[in-house]
Amino acid sequence: GMQCEDDRTGIGVETLKRAFLDNLFYVQGKFPALATKHDYYMALAYTVRDRLLQRWVNTAAIYTQQGSRTVAYLSAEFLMGPHLGNNLINLGIYNQVQQAMTELKLDLKELLAKEEEPGLGNGGLGRLAACYLDSLASLEIPTLGYGIRYEFGIFDQLIRNGWQVEKTDKWLRYGNPWEIARPEWAVSVKFGGRTEAHKNAQGRYRVRWIPHKVVLGIPYDTPILGYKVNTANTLRLWKAEAPESFDFEAFNRGNYYGAVDQKVTSENLTKVLYPNDETYEGKQLRLEQQYFFVSCALQDMLRIMLRQKLPLEQFHEKFAVQLNDTHPAIAVAELMRLLLDEHDMDWEPAWEITQKTFGYTNHTLLPEALEKWSLKLFSSLLPRHLEIIYEINWRFLEQVRHKFGTDEGRIGRLSLIDENDGKFVRMAHLACVGSHKINGVAALHSELLQKTTLLDFYEFFPEKFTNITNGVTPRRWIVLSNPKLTNLITSCIGDNWIKHLEDVQRIETYAEDPGFQQEWQQIKRENKVNVAEILLDRTGVKVDPDSLFDIQVKRIHQYKRQHLNILHAITLYNQIKQNPNLDITPRTLIFAGKAAPGYYIAKLIIKLINSVAEVVNKDPDIGDRLKVVFLPDYNVKNSQPIYPAADLSEQISTAGKEASGTGNMKFAMNGALTIGTLDGTNIEIRNAVGAENFFLFGLTTEDVGALRLTGYRPREYYKENPQLKQAIDQIASGYFSHGDRSLFKPLVDLLLDKDPFMLMADYQPYIDCQQQVSQTYRDRDRWLQMSILNTARMGKFSSDRAIREYCQQIWKVQPVPVQLAA
Ligand code: 26R
Incomplete structure (x- = not known):
């Protein structure tokens, strides 16, 4: 009809x-x-x-x-992708x-x-937040994501003469159809000034904050739909504006420019995302951004409670607030301030509510990434919060003394204030004390947190600590990125696996079926042809889709060791040059990733990759046996075709340095085999797919520690290994830099003298392991079987599993199904 x-x-x-x-x-x-x-x-x-x-x-x-219980996910970054x-x-x-x-x-x-993708994040942490929003909606969990509406997200990367050049990302240029502004829910955020005491109606002392300036926060909402459910949650990002668009007094005095000045300064607050990843800088604007969005978020939650006529004593029952690293950790002091100063609560109930409200996820062990703010900056910007932090600290250290006696060493290590070398507020300590749960993002990472970085906190409140291994959403990272593989899997086992990735295990029965293998190989080849076209278009380099696609895509960082990968490229190049008829497995090495603009060595690594590529790719002796390509401007959009086209996934960080990694999961789900160290989630991926389906090499975390203790001498490895020596000498001698010996000297010196990430020690094991990879690739059936088993056994690494664990262990929150009104 x-x-x-x-x-x-x-x-x-x-x-x-x-x-x-x-x-x-x-x-x-x-x-x-x-x-x-x-x-x-x-x-x-x-x-x-x-x-x-x-x-x-x-x-x-x-x-x-x-009046559903709601998760509030506080994150300075959301790397949503298109x-x-x-x-x-x-x-x-x-x-x-x-x-x-x-x-x-x-x-x-x-x-x-x-x-234009909203690139409102740097890398792993921001993309994890996006995967978690997808899973939260798909699992029908009431959620608000709170963050910053940066006008300029992560810079666009250009490559000029082999160097990274940054260009501003004007993602809002042509309008954003996915957001709706909600000016009716604007809030005021205070900065600077001073505090004073007064008495409340009951004659109790209270504190009033008289700020130096006020900024308006305007929420912009984006709907986040779950997979094949009616749940659409909200990502609420805050833009800073001046409280009034004109300072009329100044305007009337004839000072037009002075009048718009204030507007300009306020709006600077949310102008740009800090492009640093894992290197902390004590910049005032960054602290302003953090406090701004956290205050907006908490005031918004209080507004929701008041609208629903819920008493504020139930704050922790209404909201489970997760701190995505320490970037939003000021929330602990801000919730206290709101409850004490603005809602007249007493300290004890306010503190109990605060601790029950927050959970804290740590995403890195690197000491240079730990946030601490100088007392000078902190007190000038957030005078009231510093008072509250002193009070929290005083009470906390009393408890420490009660449990452990006067152990001044321990008290100094636990204090929220670092007094070792100047005075600082330690944000991780604030997050630990103010939360009821603290989690790492992979089994090894959580173990190392408890044994090293947060050992003293673990000893004081072991019950707070837990692990939740990261996951990624199969909707974006398989269904959307790899439609052909999706159709093949679905034609065999139905489509239940898209919601329950554990189910993908059922394709294991096909792992040795020649027809299925044939289709699997065909799909991988088509995905490689697609990437070959992209590479030709963006870089002018022609690659052979039948070669082994060996891919490392992630932020450029010394601990991730892109330069170890390039040492392998140089080694292969030298092997072919020494024996022009060498029958090696043809390879295409693909790199992509951004370097923080101020990270000199990372930028030099990009230059080195491009310099090696230039020499290798034009050498007629090499032909199709080896190509090296750097794909510019790695972001979510550009990454989506990459994972499905990989044969080999490079996960080669120094053991103990990569908290989890999530690219490792995206590759393995799409049938790439991993060459990796025992670091982060690599360990759990290897356990899941089977040691025989994973290329393992390198020092363990223990080895790294032991080698450091006994005195690490990187130059010895270089002296004793002719292949390694040749590769390093070529870099130093200007072989890849038109004879320029000074260009890569800082990198070469660093490797031979300090080598903080132990490339020299891991070089030969890596080369040997790569040789195994090349051998295995020649056995087509064996490789295909390994590839299929990798996809089949990746069920655990769905972000749905991770989110279920957060819901049960940390948030205590249940699904709320949504029916569409007729
Ligand atoms: C303070 C500051 C400059 C800063 C430090 C660290 C800014 C950004 C970061 C990024 C960190 C926290 C990050 O992205 N960590 C990554 O988190 C991923 C998700 O958990 C992990 O997979 C990945 O191993 C880890 O490096």
Whole structure:
């Protein structure tokens, strides 16, 4: 019979076409003959947004009605990636939309490519937050993600003459169809000034904060739809504005520029994401950003409680607040301030509520990444919070004395104030004391936290500590990125695995089936051809899709050891040069990743990769046996085709340094084999896929510690290993730098004299292991079987599993299913 679908909610092909053309007309103000590709992208985005809004409004209504317990995920970074493709997958309308576009003579792929991704994060931590929002919505958990609406996200990377050049990321230039501003929920945030005492109605002492300036926080909401459910949660990002757009007094005095000054300074607060990853800088603006979004978030939660007429004593029952590293740790002091000063609560109940509210996730052990703020800066910006922190510290250290007696060494190590070399507030200590649960992000990482970085805290409150191994969402990282593999898996076992990744294990029975292997290989090859085209387009380098695709994509950092990988490239090059007829397994080495703009050695590593590539790729003796390529501007969008095209995943950090890694999971899920150290989640991936399906090499964390203690002499390895010596000597002699001996000298000196990440010690084991990889790749059936088993056994590494663990162990929160109103 006739059925008429609503243009804003229907998902039939005809309805989608009609809605799309309607949005092109009424939102973009265009008709097809004048429309650009970008107009078409926007029309499609609004068509999808209408369908999201239906679910979003229903979700909000149900959460409000039921007063649901809610997770608040506080993160300075959310690296969401493009929304359109993901929303099509989660709505379950990818195929219908593709057909609708085809019938309108448009190519969905081209429209998807038009989206500017919101690059509001640096790397692992920001992308983890995005995967967790996807899983929280898919598991129907009421959630608010709180963060900063940076006007400029992570810079765009250009490569000029082999060097990284940074370009500002103007992601909002053409408008953002996925967000809705909510100025009606703006809040005020105070900075600086002084405090004074006064008495409340009961005659008790209270503190008033008289700030030096006030900034307005405006929330911008983005709906986060779960996979094939009606739950659409909210990502609420805050933009800073001046309280009034003009200082009218100054304006009336004829000082127009002075009047806009204040506006400009306030809006600077959320202008730009700090592009540092794992290296802390004590910059005032960064502390301002952190306090700004945390205060906005907590005030927003209090508003929600008051609207739902919940007493503030129930704050921890209404909200489970997670601190994504220490970036939002000031929340501990801010919630105390709000409860004490603004809501007249007494210290003891306020402190109990605060501790029950927060959980703290640590994401790194690197000492240079631990945040501490000088008392000078802290007291000038947040005078009231410093008073509160002193009080928390005083009470905490009393408890320490009670448990351990006067052990001044221990007290100094536990104190929230670092007094060793100048005075600082230690944010990790504030987070530990103010939270009821503290977790690391992989089994090894959590163990090392307890044994090293947070040992004293572990001894004081062991019951707070737990591990939750990271995961990634199979929706973006398999279904959206690798549609061909998705179809093959689904044709064998149905599509339940997309929600329950443990189920993908069922493809194991096909691991040795020649027909299945054949299709598996064919899909990998097509994905490699796709990346070969991208590489040709972006770098001009032609690569052989039949060569082994050996890929390392991640932030450039010494501990991740991209330079160890390049030493292998040079070694292969030298082997071919010495024996031009050498029958080696042809390889394509692909690198991508950004370096922090101020991280000199990381930028030099990028230059080295490009310099080696230049020599290797144009050498006729080498031919198709070896290619080295650096793909510029690694981000979520550019990464999506990469994982499905990998044969080999490089996870080669110095043992004990990579907290978890998440790229390692994305590769293995897509059938890449891993060459890796016993670091982070590599250990758990190896346990899951089987040692025989993983290429392990290198020092263990224990070895690293022992070698340091006995005196590490990197130059000895160089002297005693002719292959290693040749590679290093070539770098030093200008072989890859047109004779320039000074260019790479800082890197070479660092490796031979200090080698803080022990490349010299791990070099030969790495080369030997790579030789094993090359041998194995020649046994096609064996490789395919290993590849299939890797995908089949990655169930544990879905972010759904991780989020279930957070819900049970930390948040104590239940699903709230959403039905669409008829
Ligand atoms: C303070 C500051 C400059 C800063 C330090 C550290 C800024 C950003 C970071 C990033 C850190 C916290 C990070 O991204 N860590 C990564 O977290 C991932 C998700 O848990 C892990 O997979 C990865 O191993 C870890 O490096």
